[in-house]
Amino acid sequence: EAGVTQFPSHSVIEKGQTVTLRCDPISGHDNLYWYRRVMGKEIKFLLHFVKESKQDESGMPNNRFLAERTGGTYSTLKVQPAELEDSGVYFCASSQDLGSAYEQYFGPGTRLTVT
Amino acid sequence: GQNIDQPTEMTATEGAIVQINCTYQTSGFNGLFWYQQHAGEAPTFLSYNVLDGLEEKGRFSSFLSRSKGYSYLLLKELQMKDSASYLCAVNGNYGQNFVFGPGTRLSVLP
Numbered sequence: 001e002a003g004v005t006q007f008p009s010h011s012v013i014e015k016g017q018t019v020t021l022r023c024d025p026i027s028g029h030d031n032l033y034w035y036r037r038v039m040g041k042e043i044k045f046l047l048h049f050v051k052e053s054k055q056d057e058s059g060m061p062n063n064r065f066l067a068e069r070t071g072g073t074y075s076t077l078k079v080q081p082a083e084l085e086d087s088g089v090y091f092c093a094s095s096q097d098l099g100s101a102y103e104q105y106f107g108p109g110t111r112l113t114v115t
Numbered sequence: 116g117q118n119i120d121q122p123t124e125m126t127a128t129e130g131a132i133v134q135i136n137c138t139y140q141t142s143g144f145n146g147l148f149w150y151q152q153h154a155g156e157a158p159t160f161l162s163y164n165v166l167d168g169l170e171e172k173g174r175f176s177s178f179l180s181r182s183k184g185y186s187y188l189l190l191k192e193l194q195m196k197d198s199a200s201y202l203c204a205v206n207g208n209y210g211q212n213f214v215f216g217p218g219t220r221l222s223v224l225p
Contacts, residue, residue: 004157033212042119043158043202045212056212091157103148104213106157 002026004107006092012113018080021110025074025094031055032075033095033104034067038088046090049075082114117141119216121203126222127193135188135219137203148213149177149188150202158202161188190221198223 005024013019025032034046047057051072069075079086089111093104119139127133146165150158164170164179164186176189190197200220204213
Protein backbone atom coordinates (compact mmCIF):
# COMPACT_ATOMS: atom_id res chain seq x y z
CA GLU A 1 0.00 0.00 0.00
CA ALA A 2 1.44 3.39 -0.98
CA GLY A 3 1.92 5.89 1.81
CA VAL A 4 1.11 9.57 1.87
CA THR A 5 2.99 11.37 -0.86
CA GLN A 6 3.77 15.04 -1.22
CA PHE A 7 5.02 17.13 -4.10
CA PRO A 8 7.36 18.84 -4.47
CA SER A 9 9.87 17.72 -1.86
CA HIS A 10 11.57 21.11 -1.95
CA SER A 11 10.54 24.50 -3.27
CA VAL A 12 12.51 27.72 -3.28
CA ILE A 13 10.59 30.83 -4.32
CA GLU A 14 10.94 34.57 -3.99
CA LYS A 15 8.81 36.69 -1.72
CA GLY A 16 5.62 37.65 -3.52
CA GLN A 17 5.49 34.57 -5.71
CA THR A 18 2.91 31.82 -5.57
CA VAL A 19 3.51 28.19 -4.66
CA THR A 20 1.17 25.22 -4.69
CA LEU A 21 1.88 22.14 -2.63
CA ARG A 22 0.20 18.84 -3.32
CA CYS A 23 -0.67 15.93 -1.05
CA ASP A 24 -1.92 12.51 -2.06
CA PRO A 25 -3.30 10.68 0.97
CA ILE A 26 -3.48 6.94 1.44
CA SER A 27 -6.26 5.57 -0.73
CA GLY A 28 -9.52 5.32 1.19
CA HIS A 29 -8.55 7.74 3.93
CA ASP A 30 -11.30 10.30 4.37
CA ASN A 31 -9.37 12.49 6.78
CA LEU A 32 -6.59 14.71 5.44
CA TYR A 33 -4.58 17.14 7.55
CA TRP A 34 -2.07 19.85 6.76
CA TYR A 35 0.60 20.76 9.30
CA ARG A 36 3.58 23.09 9.22
CA ARG A 37 6.89 23.19 11.05
CA VAL A 38 8.80 26.43 10.96
CA MET A 39 12.46 26.52 11.97
CA GLY A 40 12.99 25.64 15.61
CA LYS A 41 9.31 25.32 16.41
CA GLU A 42 6.92 22.45 16.90
CA ILE A 43 4.71 21.00 14.19
CA LYS A 44 1.50 23.02 14.09
CA PHE A 45 -1.89 22.17 12.67
CA LEU A 46 -3.19 24.13 9.69
CA LEU A 47 -6.42 22.46 8.62
CA HIS A 48 -8.40 19.25 8.39
CA PHE A 49 -10.52 17.88 5.54
CA VAL A 50 -13.10 15.17 5.84
CA LYS A 51 -13.50 14.02 2.26
CA GLU A 52 -13.87 17.26 0.30
CA SER A 53 -15.18 19.37 3.19
CA LYS A 54 -13.10 21.56 5.45
CA GLN A 55 -13.75 20.25 8.96
CA ASP A 56 -11.45 22.65 10.76
CA GLU A 57 -9.30 25.43 9.32
CA SER A 58 -8.59 27.20 12.59
CA GLY A 59 -4.84 26.79 12.15
CA MET A 60 -4.57 28.58 8.81
CA PRO A 61 -2.35 31.62 9.48
CA ASN A 62 -4.07 34.10 7.14
CA ASN A 63 -5.94 34.46 3.87
CA ARG A 64 -2.78 34.06 1.80
CA PHE A 65 -3.21 30.32 2.35
CA LEU A 66 -5.84 28.41 0.41
CA ALA A 67 -6.42 24.69 0.68
CA GLU A 68 -8.62 22.57 -1.54
CA ARG A 69 -9.55 18.94 -1.82
CA THR A 70 -11.72 18.64 -4.88
CA GLY A 71 -13.34 15.23 -5.19
CA GLY A 72 -12.14 14.21 -1.78
CA THR A 73 -8.90 12.68 -3.04
CA TYR A 74 -5.69 14.70 -3.27
CA SER A 75 -5.34 18.13 -1.70
CA THR A 76 -3.48 21.28 -2.65
CA LEU A 77 -2.24 24.09 -0.45
CA LYS A 78 -1.58 27.35 -2.23
CA VAL A 79 0.37 30.22 -0.72
CA GLN A 80 -0.18 33.52 -2.55
CA PRO A 81 1.70 35.78 -2.23
CA ALA A 82 4.43 34.04 -0.25
CA GLU A 83 6.19 35.87 2.58
CA LEU A 84 9.50 35.14 4.27
CA GLU A 85 7.80 33.80 7.40
CA ASP A 86 6.06 31.11 5.35
CA SER A 87 9.32 29.20 5.09
CA GLY A 88 9.18 25.80 6.76
CA VAL A 89 8.28 22.19 6.21
CA TYR A 90 4.68 21.49 5.28
CA PHE A 91 3.43 18.05 6.24
CA CYS A 92 0.33 16.30 5.10
CA ALA A 93 -1.23 13.42 7.02
CA SER A 94 -4.18 11.17 6.46
CA SER A 95 -6.22 8.78 8.54
CA GLN A 96 -9.26 6.59 8.30
CA ASP A 97 -12.03 6.45 10.81
CA LEU A 98 -11.39 3.44 13.01
CA GLY A 99 -13.74 4.26 15.83
CA SER A 100 -12.40 5.87 18.94
CA ALA A 101 -8.75 5.76 18.04
CA TYR A 102 -6.89 6.31 14.87
CA GLU A 103 -3.38 6.93 13.71
CA GLN A 104 -2.37 9.68 11.35
CA TYR A 105 0.05 8.69 8.59
CA PHE A 106 2.41 11.45 7.58
CA GLY A 107 3.96 12.29 4.27
CA PRO A 108 7.64 13.23 3.97
CA GLY A 109 6.84 16.92 3.83
CA THR A 110 7.56 19.77 1.42
CA ARG A 111 10.38 22.06 2.45
CA LEU A 112 9.44 25.59 1.39
CA THR A 113 12.04 28.33 1.36
CA VAL A 114 10.94 31.87 0.63
CA THR A 115 13.81 34.25 -0.17
CA GLY B 116 -4.51 27.02 26.13
CA GLN B 117 -2.76 23.92 24.89
CA ASN B 118 0.79 23.09 25.78
CA ILE B 119 2.99 20.05 25.36
CA ASP B 120 6.47 19.92 26.81
CA GLN B 121 9.40 17.57 26.12
CA PRO B 122 13.13 17.78 26.70
CA THR B 123 14.88 19.26 23.70
CA GLU B 124 17.79 16.85 23.50
CA MET B 125 18.93 13.61 25.08
CA THR B 126 22.01 11.45 24.67
CA ALA B 127 22.32 7.76 25.46
CA THR B 128 24.68 4.88 24.78
CA GLU B 129 24.09 1.98 22.42
CA GLY B 130 22.50 -0.93 24.29
CA ALA B 131 21.19 1.25 27.10
CA ILE B 132 17.65 2.26 28.07
CA VAL B 133 16.33 5.80 27.69
CA GLN B 134 13.09 7.40 28.89
CA ILE B 135 11.68 10.44 27.08
CA ASN B 136 9.10 12.36 29.10
CA CYS B 137 6.15 14.38 27.86
CA THR B 138 3.79 16.56 29.85
CA TYR B 139 0.66 18.04 28.36
CA GLN B 140 -2.17 20.44 29.04
CA THR B 141 -4.90 20.31 26.42
CA SER B 142 -8.55 21.31 26.31
CA GLY B 143 -9.60 17.75 25.54
CA PHE B 144 -8.02 14.32 25.44
CA ASN B 145 -8.63 11.48 23.03
CA GLY B 146 -5.23 9.85 23.08
CA LEU B 147 -1.51 10.49 23.14
CA PHE B 148 0.72 9.40 20.28
CA TRP B 149 4.46 9.01 19.96
CA TYR B 150 6.10 9.44 16.57
CA GLN B 151 9.69 8.95 15.46
CA GLN B 152 11.15 11.27 12.86
CA HIS B 153 14.51 10.91 11.17
CA ALA B 154 15.92 14.05 9.59
CA GLY B 155 14.23 14.84 6.28
CA GLU B 156 11.72 12.01 6.60
CA ALA B 157 8.07 11.64 7.55
CA PRO B 158 7.11 11.16 11.19
CA THR B 159 6.31 7.49 11.71
CA PHE B 160 3.94 6.11 14.30
CA LEU B 161 5.42 4.36 17.32
CA SER B 162 2.71 4.02 19.95
CA TYR B 163 -0.62 5.19 21.22
CA ASN B 164 -2.13 5.49 24.73
CA VAL B 165 -5.66 6.47 25.61
CA LEU B 166 -6.00 4.70 28.97
CA ASP B 167 -3.64 4.94 31.94
CA GLY B 168 -0.86 2.43 32.04
CA LEU B 169 1.92 0.93 29.99
CA GLU B 170 1.72 -0.17 26.38
CA GLU B 171 4.57 -2.39 25.25
CA LYS B 172 5.61 -2.86 21.66
CA GLY B 173 8.90 -4.68 21.23
CA ARG B 174 11.78 -2.45 22.28
CA PHE B 175 9.44 0.50 22.69
CA SER B 176 6.98 1.08 25.54
CA SER B 177 4.81 4.07 26.32
CA PHE B 178 3.17 5.04 29.58
CA LEU B 179 0.30 7.39 30.29
CA SER B 180 -1.12 9.03 33.40
CA ARG B 181 -4.12 11.15 32.46
CA SER B 182 -4.55 12.60 35.94
CA LYS B 183 -0.98 13.91 35.84
CA GLY B 184 -1.00 14.91 32.18
CA TYR B 185 2.13 12.85 31.74
CA SER B 186 3.52 10.27 29.38
CA TYR B 187 6.86 8.72 28.67
CA LEU B 188 8.38 6.71 25.86
CA LEU B 189 10.84 4.03 26.93
CA LEU B 190 13.36 2.72 24.45
CA LYS B 191 15.31 -0.42 25.39
CA GLU B 192 18.43 -1.96 23.89
CA LEU B 193 19.21 1.22 22.06
CA GLN B 194 20.60 0.97 18.56
CA MET B 195 22.40 3.57 16.51
CA LYS B 196 19.41 3.76 14.17
CA ASP B 197 17.28 4.99 17.08
CA SER B 198 19.00 8.37 16.77
CA ALA B 199 16.07 10.55 15.71
CA SER B 200 13.56 13.08 16.96
CA TYR B 201 10.71 11.73 19.06
CA LEU B 202 7.45 13.64 18.91
CA CYS B 203 4.74 13.55 21.54
CA ALA B 204 1.32 14.45 20.12
CA VAL B 205 -2.07 14.72 21.78
CA ASN B 206 -5.36 14.25 20.01
CA GLY B 207 -7.66 16.60 21.85
CA ASN B 208 -10.93 15.51 20.37
CA TYR B 209 -12.06 12.58 18.29
CA GLY B 210 -11.53 13.14 14.60
CA GLN B 211 -9.58 16.32 15.06
CA ASN B 212 -6.00 17.44 14.69
CA PHE B 213 -2.94 16.57 16.75
CA VAL B 214 -1.20 19.05 19.00
CA PHE B 215 2.52 18.36 18.88
CA GLY B 216 5.26 18.87 21.38
CA PRO B 217 8.56 20.37 20.23
CA GLY B 218 10.18 16.95 19.87
CA THR B 219 13.15 15.40 21.63
CA ARG B 220 16.28 14.86 19.60
CA LEU B 221 17.90 11.63 20.77
CA SER B 222 21.51 10.87 19.96
CA VAL B 223 22.69 7.29 20.47
CA LEU B 224 26.44 7.03 20.89
CA PRO B 225 28.57 3.92 20.36
